[in-house]
Amino acid sequence: MRSFASDNNSGVHPQVLAAIASANTGHAVGYGDDPWTLKAQADFRREFGEDSRVFFVFLGTAANVLSLNALTRSFNSVVCARTAHINVDECGAPERMLGCKLFAVPTPDGKLRPEDLLPALNDLGNEHHNQPRVVSITQCTELGTLYTPEEIRALAEAAHGSGMYLHMDGARIGNAACALNLSLRQVSRDCGVDVLSFGGTKNGMMYGEAVVFFKPELAREFRFLRKQGMQLASKMRYIAAQFSAILTGDLWKANAANANAMAQLLARLCAEIPGVTITRKVETNAVFASIPAKAVAALQEQYFFYVWNPLPAEAPEVRWMCSFDTTGEDVRSFAAALSKALE
């Protein structure tokens, strides 16, 4: 049975698994000097530009934290939305690893605006306060919402104009690019992003994320940060082969397209159920809904998912995620179960 708890509950796409199997041939030098890694890095450069610098790590938290590590000193701060994954779901890994403070701004929809930078910028030059150095945005956001390219460009300008960098947490960048009908590059580098955490795991991979630098000079010391940050894979070819698989023939886009479409279907079917309110605009593969409290427990007996906001107690807000392999049948069964739980 397929889950709607998270897009990391899904397994591995068959083509990705096949790529892993086909990389399992003989010996290869460790730590990234193998042909698979060289090829995958070239695949990335083809997507993002030849002067991109690409590094593989194991997981998204590390992609985010080490990206920021390359851009900061301990006395800096990172401006992000209060709902950002780096702020609420990484057990303080950014603070511990970087020493930095997160300057977390409340937002209505998980999206930063240029004016959200202003309070942090007041601290510039004042030694009593952390010095703002990076703006970190998530595309698509943790609330399933999307930045338009114009919105990102405005943030990039505001950041760069104050000596700050723009980092993008792209754990679901595929879903974003697909929803906007743009290339991966068009939703990141072309909007002024300096460093991108490129997500693989939520797009049908087994493990592995990439850190992509669009300014080569920012990448100069990254090898050391990655190794000391405990993210240098010895058998790196198996991460690389997966990335090549999802970048080949736009598999990433097919995976994202399905997840996005299923979320639309899920939202449409659930919105028709009395007592259910879709609480946020469904732009990618996340559906947020307010449902009667009694339905939560009943439905969770069959389907594990997260309560996003326990308030109001009588109708909490829940989150449902669709995956690359979610089917229309899955969605219809889920909606039926919800409907039944509400009877």
Place this chain on the structure above:
Amino acid sequence: MRSFASDNNSGVHPQVLAAIASANTGHAVGYGDDPWTLKAQADFRREFGEDSRVFFVFLGTAANVLSLNALTRSFNSVVCARTAHINVDECGAPERMLGCKLFAVPTPDGKLRPEDLLPALNDLGNEHHNQPRVVSITQCTELGTLYTPEEIRALAEAAHGSGMYLHMDGARIGNAACALNLSLRQVSRDCGVDVLSFGGTKNGMMYGEAVVFFKPELAREFRFLRKQGMQLASKMRYIAAQFSAILTGDLWKANAANANAMAQLLARLCAEIPGVTITRKVETNAVFASIPAKAVAALQEQYFFYVWNPLPAEAPEVRWMCSFDTTGEDVRSFAAALSKALE
């Protein structure tokens, strides 16, 4: 062509790959609450005792650093051999992540003795010096040598007698247990080890290592250290399935046995070549040899391997490692190439 550079240059054992494929079925809850993880943890407890506490991480550096993290505060020190992986091959990850100092002791063979702890113990209670808290040993060592159970027991007694813990870096624990003809438990827990980094990658896995606590109270906060330490895999079932594969039917032992046997063969064949001296006792899967300098470059054209000690310049010491999939044919070809390079 198979490499002798490192046992992480090999690929993935077919049974491990099959286990991954068979875990790729439908959705599973993330972060370790899935059936595969529960089963693999049970497999570990069967090997090491029911009150063991088992956690999976991505790689060996993290297994070591996070093990030590559970045992230390920043003002502590960790006593280890100067050649220990944590001291020389992790780009300072222990210092950065723990804040601790490594009290690195020179040894003739990569093995600590109880008397090596004494200088560190002089510092006990003196606030000007790091407080020794853990003894960390590698079994088998980075020099391919073995601790006997008695030797480990003596270290455990010395450590525990001074309020210290004993950590074992078991990146190659399979090779050690196999060489000693003992169970995994007999070479670790039964000798007084408190926490074990259990290696999978060098034993035919794709990625994944385990941290095994033999005193449950030491594990109490480990979940948080692992998450904040950027080592909590979302799709953890794929690490777990690999571990179940190597723990099933003692696949780990078969893998280690082959690597060890090939190292013996390699040492025997090379020792017969004029100009080649085997420099260290071959107890597991590593062979160290002194060969004429001109042979190094010639042989490296065909086979990548590491120069362990560039001195003496005319006959540097090199390291050759055998893997679970090294064949007698591989070894004979390599010895022939070496012989040819020396003509």
Place this chain on the structure above:
Amino acid sequence: MRSFASDNNSGVHPQVLAAIASANTGHAVGYGDDPWTLKAQADFRREFGEDSRVFFVFLGTAANVLSLNALTRSFNSVVCARTAHINVDECGAPERMLGCKLFAVPTPDGKLRPEDLLPALNDLGNEHHNQPRVVSITQCTELGTLYTPEEIRALAEAAHGSGMYLHMDGARIGNAACALNLSLRQVSRDCGVDVLSFGGTKNGMMYGEAVVFFKPELAREFRFLRKQGMQLASKMRYIAAQFSAILTGDLWKANAANANAMAQLLARLCAEIPGVTITRKVETNAVFASIPAKAVAALQEQYFFYVWNPLPAEAPEVRWMCSFDTTGEDVRSFAAALSKALE
């Protein structure tokens, strides 16, 4: 001319300076094993209870950070008011030194309430989130407001009931105790505080703060944290002698009483000036006022002080602090200058 910018702009009380001079006699063993330190620690124990554990450090940031260090692991969080000094005025020293996240709660008056702990407590046991471990309050607060003993007791109960500790930043604890007409112990330990940062510098000392533990077991490792935290003074007698001076004959209280009284006078005189609004209740030695923007610049030509809130632009909020040595004459001159600036 006396400043109203901060109570650390004042100098050293003559009795404190005399105590320093009288400690300058011959040689004394370093790092705290001298008679002056032993005496000052005894002075503290007399105030706070014989089982208190007392350590001297150089400055308030260190007293706070190292107090919290003794109570936390890196994956913990510290709940505090958003306006807390540890959150806004220490350049991220807590994050860097502890690795912890500050869970900063907006408050109307700089004071936490027990219900402010609830959101953090939701995270208990969830490895994706920092684990709340300490509630840190400032007495008196950065806004010059006071916790009543009952309010602190309620916070202590809430904290202890959830396995958390209560830390008090007492940079101005003298001002608080004096304003409440209670002993130092009555406003801290007797209300359930576990660890206190006891401020000296703002009470007429040259430098030096104390960390006072009310549960001896919490202090066990503090010597090492202090040394590694770069706060172990070699010539410690000179900090100790200052503390003995302000604890002798309740000099601390006389100093605080004067500062508090002058703030009352300042508020009264300024409130009478047209265009000036006292914006917060004056409970200790801080006065917050909203004054016409043009008066800010004019007045700052004579007196340096901080703009607390630049908005609204036409009438920003400023902060004025009184010190142990502020005189009625100083206050009247300042009020007159303000009045003149508004003409």
Place this chain on the structure above:
Amino acid sequence: MRSFASDNNSGVHPQVLAAIASANTGHAVGYGDDPWTLKAQADFRREFGEDSRVFFVFLGTAANVLSLNALTRSFNSVVCARTAHINVDECGAPERMLGCKLFAVPTPDGKLRPEDLLPALNDLGNEHHNQPRVVSITQCTELGTLYTPEEIRALAEAAHGSGMYLHMDGARIGNAACALNLSLRQVSRDCGVDVLSFGGTKNGMMYGEAVVFFKPELAREFRFLRKQGMQLASKMRYIAAQFSAILTGDLWKANAANANAMAQLLARLCAEIPGVTITRKVETNAVFASIPAKAVAALQEQYFFYVWNPLPAEAPEVRWMCSFDTTGEDVRSFAAALSKALE
């Protein structure tokens, strides 16, 4: 009675105390923007060159650690002598604060040679190893020995030639300059030192050390490192006034000259006592001697001092330090007591 345990057991020079008292006049803006600090910084620039950048901190550990902080990233290493204070007497503050590894080299006399850098330089560019970035030397060394200007210049060249910086721990730089009959600048900046920890406490000050940068660009972020590193004094004028005092009329030199001369006298008198061997060249204010074990305990009843090396057990090596205020009478009494203890 004067101690020979350490030069920080002495008190404060009367002129320093007088300078403190005379700075105690009215209010002054905090954190270093006061006239005393500006003057002391100018005093330093006069000594070391107008483009020097000068920052005051509380103590020597912080001067060292924060100096290195300005020069390193966490994946770097710092090459130092094994006996360096940063390596053995700061409870691991460098590792904790910097994340770096200390590459500690054994030396016969506490002094590094250019060839000592070579093993660390082997690691350049290898991501598995910390990257060497700073050479840190102590002048005069922890063993009382001196670098000649030529020796320092050779180290600076070696360091700079490999992209490394040269840091000098000058906790006793006055003693060194005086012994070499050179200016403070001649023994540091003019030899190629990049950053200097300038010691005040052991030269008759109460507290306070300076970090002096000789390349302005290295100092750019130091204000933030100092604040976040918990070393920004609010009432900074009192540190500044002390520095002005010892830099005025070369008081620093008079203080150092006395300490050095007394060490010479002490060594001469003790060398004549049967059973006492002076073990190291006495170049500054430290005397190391091997004395019969029984004399240690007997002498320590009157004089506290440190056993430097407990071996050989029958004649351990002890350390005696002379101070700015040690008198010939003190030395003669001590030598007499030693003589008596040996009867």
